[in-house]
Amino acid sequence: MKGVSAVLFALFLAIQHKPILAYKAAVLEYYPETGESPQATIKKNIEAYSTYADKAKSQSADILVFPEYGLTTIVSDPTDYAVDLTDDKTDSVLTKLSNMALERQIYMVVNLLEKEQESKTATKYYNTDLVLDKNGAVILKYRKINLFQEDMLTPGDANQTQTFTTTFGVTFGIFTGYDILFDNPSRKVFKSSDVTDIVYPSAWTSFMPFLTSLSTQQGYTTANGINLLAASYGKPKEGHGGSGIFLPNGKAAELYIADSASSKVVIQEVTKISSREEKSVCSGRTPFGLPGDLNKSNVTNYKTNKIFDSSRYKFEKVDMSLNNSTLEVCHCDFCCTFDIILSESFVHSSAIYKVAAFDGIVEIDDTNHHVRICSLLACENDSNDSCGNRLESTNTKFTKLTVKGNLKREDKTFYVPITVDAFLLPIQQTKFCNNHNETNSAYVELTTLQAQADVLVFGLLGKTVSAASSVHALGFFVLVAFTILKLVVF
Known part of the structure; x- marks a missing residue:
């Protein structure tokens, strides 16, 4: 009996220490709500975020990515929308986001407009991503480097940290929107050999023929051999929208694109990879001619x-x-x-x-x-x-x-x-x-x-x-x- 007990105990330990081979990812395509004032707009969208965080958690998501400009709508003047991240009052934006992550025990990536007081008369504004861990702590702040017609914002430091490692054993890189077209940060992020996955909040605008949202996301993922979690601002009539969870071989665990303003949280299991998929080997023969996928999207009113x-x-x-x-x-x-x-x-x-x-x-x-x-x-x-x-x-x-x-x-x-x-x-x-x-x-x-x-x-x-x-x-x-x-x- 002692021998049997020892075997059972060993089996129990093996199960307890079985490596986690996948994680659950969630990305939100989101059409923001608008309030009577900038503060009311942010409040409404935080409340909506809370609902989507509940949906993600109900399906055991480990990480949830929100889109660029999701809290504020796309605005040219950040003055009344920007958040002071040193404000730790109980009703501050940062405190609400921190509590949201803590209460649901989920990693969250949230984009917002940030203000930083340089002096009594000078304030700088940034397009900023925050990464909050399961305890609600901000473990990374990334400021968008490559701005496009965001004239009142300051670019982020070209040498800022843009990676974080989670308790479920994945090291992520991060950048925002237009950044994906530039070597810094979209290629520089791989100087850390541990990076296998990217979180990508975006408010991309699609242009034919070479700059549509999902094509850009999938092309980047395929060429770099990584997993990509892309969350987009959803306003198709203005050319915004297209979110997905992409895998290293260029396929998507799930895509979402619509022809009307809408919001949807996409949740899928993502297999963990130990390193980026090698793309340097060109095989001599490839299969072809098999029937293609039949999934189609209604994008009649999506403006390009x-x-x-x-x-x-x-x-x-x-x-x-x-x-x-x-x-x-x-x-x-x-x-x-x-x-x-x-x-x-x-x-x-x-x-x-x-x-x-x-x-x-x-x-x-x-x-x-x-x-x-x-x-x-x-x-x-x-x-x-x-x-x-x-x-x-x-x-x-x-x-x-x-x-x-x-x-x-x-x-x-x-x-x-x-x-x-x-x-x-x-x-x-x-x-x-x-x-x-x-x-x-x-x-x-x-x-x-x-x-x-x-x-x-x-x-x-x-x-x-x-x-x-x-x-x-x-x-x-x-x-x-x-x-x-x-x-x-x-």
């Missing part, structure tokens, strides 16, 4: 403006009468190749697709950057200007798509996938690799694994680490900076 100057791109038209074709397109000496297999029974006679390439200097808020793009684009008609338009359907199915090339990276260009279908969803059934062993070039490839219908965008977007010295060719980013007349926050 278009930012695309076709005169600066080089195009090649796809011959839709060929079931199997290979095209190379070059802009100067930047070239990429497309392998295209069409589904014979699902090709509309009027469908027009072109492949495009761009390699040039673009300007983002008075700073010059180098951007490289190779993409298949659906076109409304033969005009290059019509390529990249939002189309309800193309009535065309591809059995397989591949974009590839030995692409330049002498300036440490980092490539990410960009894919969009007619429902503003990214293409999840893909294989991506970036074999960047060479000093001045990298073999980059993106291939579909399943048949895909209604494809609007399928390509690669390369962004360099350092700013360029002069503007000799302007692309889509410069149009963002100078053609949007009202406040748009990414």
Whole structure:
């Protein structure tokens, strides 16, 4: 009997110390409420947050991510909305948030506007994320570094801490909205080799063809081989919305996008990973032609403006009468190749697709950057200007798509996938690799694994680490900076 007891006791200990292989994540797509005053607006939204925190906790979520500008609505003047984080009164915003996390024993990531008094006459304002642990303590404060048309805010310190480790054994990185386009912080965060997951509050505004919300999130996740928890501001009629929990292989545990202002908490189990998924190995053969996913979203009223100057791109038209074709397109000496297999029974006679390439200097808020793009684009008609338009359907199915090339990276260009279908969803059934062993070039490839219908965008977007010295060719980013007349926050 003693021997049996010892075995049972050992088994009990093994169960008690079994490693946790997954955690429960929650992200909130949220359309904020508005009160009669800034303080009333914040109060209403804190009360709403409390309800969503209850929903997350009822499903055993370990961490809940709220969106950018969720407490305040998107405002150009932060003066009356900003919070003094040194205020520890019982009715302060910080105290309410702290109690919310403590009472539910859940990690929370909350974005707010912060004010910091520098002197009697000088106040600085920041776009700030707070990470609260299960005890309600603020374990990290991250201030958004890359602001876009947030003229009254101060950028965060470029060298600030942007990682935290949880009691459920995951080390997260954090950044906000527009930050995702920049090496600092979106790539710099991986200087800590322990970072495997990212929390991402956003109030992104979607633009066709290369800057839609879910495509940007999925492309970043796929290229970096991490888990991403993305929570977005939900106002589709102004181009805001698109949240999800993304996995290292580019698939999503769950996505949410709507065509009307709405709020929804997305909760899914996320498998823990010990390190970022390796993307440097390009397998020789990949399966293809399997039926694609049938999930579709209603995005009829989701507004997407278009930012695309076709005169600066080089195009090649796809011959839709060929079931199997290979095209190379070059802009100067930047070239990429497309392998295209069409589904014979699902090709509309009027469908027009072109492949495009761009390699040039673009300007983002008075700073010059180098951007490289190779993409298949659906076109409304033969005009290059019509390529990249939002189309309800193309009535065309591809059995397989591949974009590839030995692409330049002498300036440490980092490539990410960009894919969009007619429902503003990214293409999840893909294989991506970036074999960047060479000093001045990298073999980059993106291939579909399943048949895909209604494809609007399928390509690669390369962004360099350092700013360029002069503007000799302007692309889509410069149009963002100078053609949007009202406040748009990414």
